[in-house]
Amino acid sequence: MDPDPKKSKVLTSNLPNSNGSSHPHSPFPDEVLEKVLSLIDSHKDRNSVSLVCKDWYNAERWTRSNLFIGNCYSVSPEIVARRFTKIKSVTLKGKPRFSDFNMLPRDWGANVHSWMVTFAKAYPFLEELRLKRMRVSDQSMELLAKSFPHFRALSLSSCDGFTDDGLKAITTHCGNLTELDIQDSVTADIGGGWLSCFPENFSSLEILNFSSLSSEVSFEALERLVSRCRSLRVLKVNDIITLDQLQRLLVHAPLLTELGTGSFLQELTPRQYEDIESAFGNCKNLRVLSGLWDATSFYIPVLYGACSGLTFLNMSDTVLQSGELAKLLAHCPNLRRLWVTDSVGDKGLEAVGSSCPLLEELRVFPADPYDLDHRHGVTELGFLAVSRGCRKLRYVLYFCRRMTNAAVVTIVQNCPDFTHFRLCIMNPRQPDYLTNEPMDEAFGAVAKTCTKLQRLSVSGLLTDTTFEYIGKYAKNLETLSVAFAGSSDRGMQCVLEGCPKLRKLEIRDCPFGNAALLSGLKKYEMMRSLWMSACNLTMKGCRLLAREMPRLNVEVIKDEGSDEIQADKVYVYRSVAGPRQDAPPIVLTL
Amino acid sequence: MSPEKGNDLPESEYSGCLKTELTLGLPGGLETPKSGSKRGFSETVDLRLGSSCEDEVSVSTPPPSKAQVVGWPPVRSYRKNMMKNCKYVKVAVDGAPYLRKVDLEIYTSYQELLAALEEMFTCLTICNVVNERKIMDTSNGTEYVPTYEDRDGDWMLVGDVPWKMFVESCKRMRLMKSSEAVGLGPKASSKGLSIS
Numbered sequence: 001m002d003p004d005p006k007k008s009k010v011l012t013s014n015l016p017n018s019n020g021s022s023h024p025h026s027p028f029p030d031e032v033l034e035k036v037l038s039l040i041d042s043h044k045d046r047n048s049v050s051l052v053c054k055d056w057y058n059a060e061r062w063t064r065s066n067l068f069i070g071n072c073y074s075v076s077p078e079i080v081a082r083r084f085t086k087i088k089s090v091t092l093k094g095k096p097r098f099s100d101f102n103m104l105p106r107d108w109g110a111n112v113h114s115w116m117v118t119f120a121k122a123y124p125f126l127e128e129l130r131l132k133r134m135r136v137s138d139q140s141m142e143l144l145a146k147s148f149p150h151f152r153a154l155s156l157s158s159c160d161g162f163t164d165d166g167l168k169a170i171t172t173h174c175g176n177l178t179e180l181d182i183q184d185s186v187t188a189d190i191g192g193g194w195l196s197c198f199p200e201n202f203s204s205l206e207i208l209n210f211s212s213l214s215s216e217v218s219f220e221a222l223e224r225l226v227s228r229c230r231s232l233r234v235l236k237v238n239d240i241i242t243l244d245q246l247q248r249l250l251v252h253a254p255l256l257t258e259l260g261t262g263s264f265l266q267e268l269t270p271r272q273y274e275d276i277e278s279a280f281g282n283c284k285n286l287r288v289l290s291g292l293w294d295a296t297s298f299y300i301p302v303l304y305g306a307c308s309g310l311t312f313l314n315m316s317d318t319v320l321q322s323g324e325l326a327k328l329l330a331h332c333p334n335l336r337r338l339w340v341t342d343s344v345g346d347k348g349l350e351a352v353g354s355s356c357p358l359l360e361e362l363r364v365f366p367a368d369p370y371d372l373d374h375r376h377g378v379t380e381l382g383f384l385a386v387s388r389g390c391r392k393l394r395y396v397l398y399f400c401r402r403m404t405n406a407a408v409v410t411i412v413q414n415c416p417d418f419t420h421f422r423l424c425i426m427n428p429r430q431p432d433y434l435t436n437e438p439m440d441e442a443f444g445a446v447a448k449t450c451t452k453l454q455r456l457s458v459s460g461l462l463t464d465t466t467f468e469y470i471g472k473y474a475k476n477l478e479t480l481s482v483a484f485a486g487s488s489d490r491g492m493q494c495v496l497e498g499c500p501k502l503r504k505l506e507i508r509d510c511p512f513g514n515a516a517l518l519s520g521l522k523k524y525e526m527m528r529s530l531w532m533s534a535c536n537l538t539m540k541g542c543r544l545l546a547r548e549m550p551r552l553n554v555e556v557i558k559d560e561g562s563d564e565i566q567a568d569k570v571y572v573y574r575s576v577a578g579p580r581q582d583a584p585p586i587v588l589t590l
Numbered sequence: 591m592s593p594e595k596g597n598d599l600p601e602s603e604y605s606g607c608l609k610t611e612l613t614l615g616l617p618g619g620l621e622t623p624k625s626g627s628k629r630g631f632s633e634t635v636d637l638r639l640g641s642s643c644e645d646e647v648s649v650s651t652p653p654p655s656k657a658q659v660v661g662w663p664p665v666r667s668y669r670k671n672m673m674k675n676c677k678y679v680k681v682a683v684d685g686a687p688y689l690r691k692v693d694l695e696i697y698t699s700y701q702e703l704l705a706a707l708e709e710m711f712t713c714l715t716i717c718n719v720v721n722e723r724k725i726m727d728t729s730n731g732t733e734y735v736p737t738y739e740d741r742d743g744d745w746m747l748v749g750d751v752p753w754k755m756f757v758e759s760c761k762r763m764r765l766m767k768s769s770e771a772v773g774l775g776p777k778a779s780s781k782g783l784s785i786s
Contacts, residue, residue: 101661184666212668267698297709298702316669319696323709369663399663426663483662508661 030059038063065089070528072110072134073553076577077118089128089153090119096531096571098506099133100158100184103533103569105557107584111135111161113143114582120147128153128179135159141166145173153179153207160186164215167194175199178231179207192217192240198225205229209236211260211291219245227252233285236260239293244272250279258288259306264318265294273302281305290314290339297324304331312337316365319343326351336360341367342377342399349382353389361395362386366426369399380407387414394452395420402433403460408442418450422457428484428509431461438462444469447477457481467491471498479504492516496523506531514541517570521545524552529573537567539590545572546590553579554590677757683711683734683765694757700749704736707765725765733768 037059040046043066050060066089069075094110112134119126126148136159144151151174156162159182170180171194192215198205205225210217217240226232226249233256235249241262250256268276283306292300295318307313310332315325316339325340325348335356340348342364352359364378371377380403387393393415403425412418423442431437439460446453447469454476458466462485470477471494478501486492492512495502496519504527513536524530539556546554557569579589677694690710697703704725725734736748740759748756748763 098661100666101664102667103661184668186667265696265698294696296696296702296706298705319693321706321709365669366663366665369665369669399665424663428659428662481664483664509659 030055033059034063038065041066043068062086067091069093071573071575072112072115073577073580074528074573074575077115079576081118081122085122086125087119087123088125089130090115090123090126091130091132092134093132094134096506096529097133097504098508098531098533103508105584105586108557108587109135109580109582109584111137111140111582113137113140116140116143116147124148125150127151128155130155130157131159132157133159135161136166137161138163138166138169142169145169150176152176153181155179155181156183156185158184158186162187162190164191164193168197171195171197172199175202176204177202178204180205181207181209181234183209183212185212187213189214191215195225196221200224203228203230206231207234208232209234209260211236211238213238214240216240223248223252232256234258234288236290237262239263239291242266243268243276243299247272247276247279250276250283254279254282255285256283257285259283259286259290261289261291261293263293264291264299265296266299268299277302277305284309286310288312288314290317292318294318295320297321297327300324300328303328307331308333310335314339316341316363319367320348321345322348322351326355329355332356334358337362337395339363339365341365343367344378345376346378346382346385349378350385353385353387356390358392359386359390360392362390362393363395363397364399365397366399369426377401380404383407383411387411391415392417394418397422397424397457399424399426401426402430403439403442404432404434405437405439405441405445406432406434408439409445412445412449416449417452418446419452420455421446421450421453422455422481423459424457425460428459429461430459438465440465440469444473447473451476453477455479458485459483460485463487464491464494467494471495474499476501478502480506482507482510484509486510486512489513489516489519493519496520502526503528505529507533507535509534511536514538514544517541517545518548521548524549524572525574527574529571531569531571533569535570537570538565539567540565542567542570543590551575555583556588556590558586558588677760679738679760680762681707681710681765682763684767684770685732686711692763694760699753700756707736711765734765735768735771736763737766737771738763 033055037046037049037056040049046060046064050057061083062085064084065086067080067084067087068091069080070093072092072094092112092115094112095104095108098104099108110133112131120143124147127150129144129151130153136156141162144154146169154170154174154177167190170177190213194215195210195217198221202225206229215238217238219241222237222241226235232253235253235256236258237246237249237260239262241249243262243264243266246261250259280303286306287309289303289306289310289312292315295315307328308331311334313332313335319341320343322345325344329335329351332355336358338352338356338359338361340363349364352362364382366377368376378398378400380400383396383398383400384407387410391414394417396418397420400423403423408423425439432439432442440463442460443456443458443462443466446456453474456470456474456477456479458481464487467486467490470480477499480495480499480502482505489512491510492507493516495505496516502523508531512532517532517537518541520530542554542556546552551574553573553575555571556567557571559568562568583589678691679694680689680691682689692703692706692710694703697706707725725736726732727734737745738748738756738760739762740746741761745764751759
């Protein structure tokens with residue numbers, strides 16, 4: 001085959017990290033090296049490969065087809081397009097995670113358009129685009145729809161900025177689309193016309209998820225679409241779709257592996273009840289079930305026939321009672337992942353402990369986050385019950401209103417394999433409710449016992465001791481979220497000086513100041529990002545950081561009405577692209 | 591609204607701040623001087639009343655005693671609305687030591703509601719006798735009649751009015767022992783019944 005003209009030695013000497021010497025007697029011819037490297041998928045491995053030597057750097061960049069950019073501002077579209085030439089799949093993440101909780105201004109940035117323009121020129125063979133927390137305008141969607149004839153998969157997670165028009169462009173023009181997956185959309189009510197724009201001969205869809213859009217789609221168009229897409233395996237509809245409509249969809253697609261139902265609240269005739277029950281009974285391949293809005297004890301039994309193979313049950317959009325959950329779980333012997341709201345109570349979690357021995361992941365969301373009554377929800381007892389029965393637990397997200405150190409110590413003894421431990425005691429700075437002590441020992445136990453811990457969210461009343469433990473023991477920790485915790489700068493310093501694998505640190509409402517910020521000078525270049533809001537940082541401290549570390553972008557978001565001294569919200573991230581050009585006036589880059 | 595609980599905000603300065611400083615306005619409008627460089631809990635308070643319960647968002651009602659902090663608890667916006675359109679009413683069963691609460695909004699019919707009550711008070715089963723709905727304690731054979739107090743303060747028999755009208759007007763429910771439910775008819779006056 002003809003060697004690619006771009007592979008000439010002349011170009012390689014322009015590389016910024018080239019050491020100028022070449023290997024005249026390389027052990028492998030280029031083609032062999034490339035063949036081997038093309039088998040490597042992990043982007044972490046590929047990044048390591050590219051650092052070995054100039055030849056490997058080149059071989060890697062010419063064979064990389066999947067691009068993963070964890071922070072869209074860490075690099076520019078131009079730099080990426082120059083380095084990689086054969087990209088078929090792009091994953092791009094934008095805003096800091098706290099934007100999910102309305103802590104960033106609406107026009108903060110992370111607009112995908114400049115990337116889309118570059119990709120349209122550089123990667124005409126692009127097939128997949130996966131965006132998370134990015135702003136996607138209709139204009140960008142239109143460009144996408146028209147620029148990539150081989151485009152197959154669009155995944156938008158927590159994205160906003162588009163309307164029905166943008167989606168219409170996608171469904172009208174992307175004739176080879178296999179995946180349209182919209183999760184946790186932040187977009188305001190958008191119309192449903194897009195669904196009707198799939199051409200009548202279009203049949204390639206395998207994944208369709210519009211559960212988080214409030215679009216009123218045409219059921220007739222949806223039914224026709226589902227019946228002609230014979231490879232459809234994932235279908236997640238929104239709550240506009242009723243139970244009896246769902247029944248008709250299931251009749252067309254009994255081989256679904258993932259189903260997100262619509263609304264489960266509808267008065268059905270006995271005949272309709274039987275029909276939906278039998279439709280679910282025919283879904284023999286179902287592994288994932290979600291949606292179930294407003295499901296009640298009367299209708300949940302229609303699901304039972306589809307539950308024997310379920311591995312992931314997401315009931316977090318419905319307010320379930322303990323008895324209802326217990327009955328349902330009895331039909332789900334293979335459950336690995338379960339999401340519920342705290343309406344199930346400790347009693348419901350006892351049922352989880354006794355019915356789900358294979359459980360690996362549990363998320364318990366608050367049904368009423370602002371409940372002033374404090375009488376509903378789950379406590380340490382529920383968590384304990386789960387830990388006793390589900391010894392394989394490795395991922396937990398638990399919102400509760402009280403917790404004790406002793407309970408957490410026991411929980412991690414029962415389940416030492418946690419990789420993700422996210423505990424949210426909803427009342428800020430709440431101590432152990434039995435002993436009234438800080439929750440330091442709880443998180444100390446987590447750090448010490450769970451050697452594989454990658455992600456940790458702490459809460460409750462915490463002193464610097466917690467962070468001493470974390471810094472000392474959490475050797476594999478990559479992501480740490482801290483709120484209303486710590487006693488002094490020392491807390492943050494302990495984490496920055498320990499935790500060798502730390503990549504993301506997000507902090508709010510803690511008494512950490514400039515000294516703490518500056519203690520991490522060297523560390524931040526090895527991390528993806530740092531977020532600090534409502535702490536004790538000043539503009540002076542942030543400017544100092546920016547001056548000392550030119551390869552970090554230090555951005556300060558000014559709150560309305562705050563003074564010139566305080567740095568209210570600070571976002572620090574490494575970047576080879578320099579300060580970003582698209583920051584709104586409220587964001588200062590130092 | 592319920593009074594602040596002592597252990598909500600352990601630091602006394604915060605409870606003090608909240609009592610005197612809550613107003614309906616943006617954080618920048620507060621006149622309190624910033625205490626040194628330390629940012630307090632109260633200074634991150636966002637005084638937008640949450641959308642979790644529509645009733646709270648009204649200018650004339652007093653602010654909630656526990657103010658909502660921006661972005662806390664860390665749940666996505668759509669989760670905050672789970673309890674919207676909820677209508678919780680207390681359910682008392684004669685002879686049972688404690689009450690329960692049900693959210694009438696989540697049911698579409700009397701049948702569903704009674705099924706849920708059966709779920710909650712597990713010793714009870716529903717017997718549909720002709721057009722009446724009776725509930726029985728299977729352990730001792732006691733029969734109960736489901737009743738409710740409407741907006742006018744009158745005790746009514748559950749099932750007389752269309753479902754939606756019932757949800758609108760029901761303030762609380764009581765499963766009354768059949769033996770006590772003498773003389774209960776449409777719009778029966780409360781004087782004729784012994785209600786504890």
